[in-house]
Amino acid sequence: MHELSLARAIVAEVSQAASDRDIASVAVIEVKIGELCGVIADSLAFAFEFVAGGTALEGAVLEFSESPVTMWCESCEAVVQPEVRLVFSCPRCQAPCPGLRSGTEIEIVRFSSASREVAEAIN
Amino acid sequence: MSKLTYPLPKTVVELGKSVLDFNDRAAASLRECFEAAGTPVANLISSPGTGKTELVIKVCEELTARGVATAVLVGDCATDNDARRISRVCPMARQIVTEGLCHIEASMIRDGLVGWDLELIDLLIIENVGNLVCPSDFDLGETLKVALLAVTEGEDKPLKYPHLFATADLIVITKVDLVEACGTDMEEIRENIAAINPGAEVIETSARTGAGIGQLASVLLGAKAATSGGGRDSNVVSGRRYS
Numbered sequence: 120m121h122e123l124s125l126a127r128a129i130v131a132e133v134s135q136a137a138s139d140r141d142i143a144s145v146a147v148i149e150v151k152i153g154e155l156c157g158v159i160a161d162s163l164a165f166a167f168e169f170v171a172g173g174t175a176l177e178g179a180v181l182e183f184s185e186s187p188v189t190m191w192c193e194s195c196e197a198v199v200q201p202e203v204r205l206v207f208s209c210p211r212c213q214a215p216c217p218g219l220r221s222g223t224e225i226e227i228v229r230f231s232s233a234s235r236e237v238a239e240a241i242n
Numbered sequence: 243m244s245k246l247t248y249p250l251p252k253t254v255v256e257l258g259k260s261v262l263d264f265n266d267r268a269a270a271s272l273r274e275c276f277e278a279a280g281t282p283v284a285n286l287i288s289s290p291g292t293g294k295t296e297l298v299i300k301v302c303e304e305l306t307a308r309g310v311a312t313a314v315l316v317g318d319c320a321t322d323n324d325a326r327r328i329s330r331v332c333p334m335a336r337q338i339v340t341e342g343l344c345h346i347e348a349s350m351i352r353d354g355l356v357g358w359d360l361e362l363i364d365l366l367i368i369e370n371v372g373n374l375v376c377p378s379d380f381d382l383g384e385t386l387k388v389a390l391l392a393v394t395e396g397e398d399k400p401l402k403y404p405h406l407f408a409t410a411d412l413i414v415i416t417k418v419d420l421v422e423a424c425g426t427d428m429e430e431i432r433e434n435i436a437a438i439n440p441g442a443e444v445i446e447t448s449a450r451t452g453a454g455i456g457q458l459a460s461v462l463l464g465a466k467a468a469t470s471g472g473g474r475d476s477n478v479v480s481g482r483r484y485s
Contacts, residue, residue, distance in 0.1 A: 121344050121376035128261050136257055146252065150261070155405040157375040205404045206437045215440025223409060225261040225379070232253040238245045 122159060125225060126166035130176055133230050137175050145179045146233040153186045153222040179230075188222030265380050268348035272383030279360035282465035283368065285382050287406055288390035289399075290372030293416045295324045296449040297390070297458075298369055302332040304459045311362060315354045316369040317346040324369065334358060345377040346370050365463050374399075378406040385465040392417040397430040400438050407438045412445065414458060419448040 129148065137145050152158050160183045171177050192199045192209040198220050202210035209216055260266060276283050286294050298314055305312045313334035316324040325337035338350050351368065360366075368384065370377040378387075389410035391399045394417055400407035407413065413435055421428060428446075435444055445461065447454035 121379070124343070124345075124347070125261050128264050132257070132259055132261070132263065136255055136259075140253065140255060142253055142255070155408060156379060157403075157405050158379075205401060205408075207408065207440060208437075215436070217439065217441045219408065223379075223405065227257045227259050227261055229254055229256045229258075231255070234249055234252045236247050236249050238247045240245055 122162040123166045126170045130170045142232040144233040145176045148230040149182045149228040151226045153224045155222045189220040190216035191218040269381035269383040282385040283366045284386045284462045285368045285384035286388045287370045287377045289374045292390045292392045300449045300455045301459045310364045312365045313363045314367045317371045344373050374403040386411045388412045390414045393426040400434045415446045418446045419450050
């Protein structure tokens with residue numbers, strides 16, 4: 120259900136962006152999913168196929184990448200990654216790091232149009 | 243005459259846009275309205291059966307006794323049972339029926355508020371659809387994102403649902419009157435919360451005994467101080483009084 124809302128949003132955003140650029144057919148859409156988001160890529164792809172039908176995105180492929188959790192460590196003044204998955208303390212100084220910097224985003228990174236051929240009459 | 247056919251290079255569009263942009267925009271506009279009216283908003287998220295509705299009822303009773311005007315929007319996939327229960331103690335209570343959708347979106351809050359004057363509401367409580375995964379992604383313009391877990395749910399719940407518990411501003415433990423009956427290890431719950439959300443404020447409550455209800459009501463109401471630049475730890479309760 121959650122993925123259905125996200126699929127609808129992807130179709131709406133990319134359809135608009137494609138139409139703004141006179142792109143009639145979209146082939147690939149790259150989506151970045153934060154490690155913490157709880158979004159199931161397969162469910163999103165399934166919902167997308169359904170929602171994209173009849174639009175410029177029909178038949179387009181979703182390509183997924185994962186965005187890892189990163190956090191800001193106050194004492195090291197640096198962006199760090201948890202050493203143990205989902206334990207939000209600094210791997211260098213062990214200080215707790217409440218401020219997440221990434222890992223919660225769901226982003227449409229880019230999309231590409233379908234390749235097409237142009238026929239030109241020659242003598 | 244013959245034809246020459248050649249491929250056109252495909253176009254790549256760098257979009258770099260959040261999928262949740264549609265919701266984030268609606269939430270930002272709600273947040274502006276809430277801040278302009280000085281109304282703190284709490285978004286309560288937990289699994290089904292944590293006891294959100296009973297807790298909301300007790301908080302509403304407490305706030306009514308303090309002369310604070312509270313409004314509640316409650317989301318469920320089906321039925322208006324919860325709004326009917328809450329409206330017995332809180333006249334401004336409305337149901338959002340999502341008809342199967344597993345979360346509330348910002349546009350539903352906008353629609354749910356129609357006809358209410360935010361200037362006359364000291365605190366808005368949103369009781370989200372019982373679900374620990376999906377509601378966490380959808381900003382509703384709230385001042386406080388509140389994650390709840392009952393002592394009956396297992397000590398490692400915060401680790402099993404990291405997105406919600408890591409991003410919550412406040413964590414509420416419910417049904418603490420059942421700690422002994424369930425053999426719940428409260429120390430372990432606190433350690434798990436500290437691992438996933440260091441520094442998060444934790445309040446232990448029981449709707450049955452009333453434990454923690456006053457403290458929770460004060461923190462939800464005091465969130466207004468945070469929006470206007472004050473600290474959430476302030477003891478000043480800034481709700482307008484009508485009594």
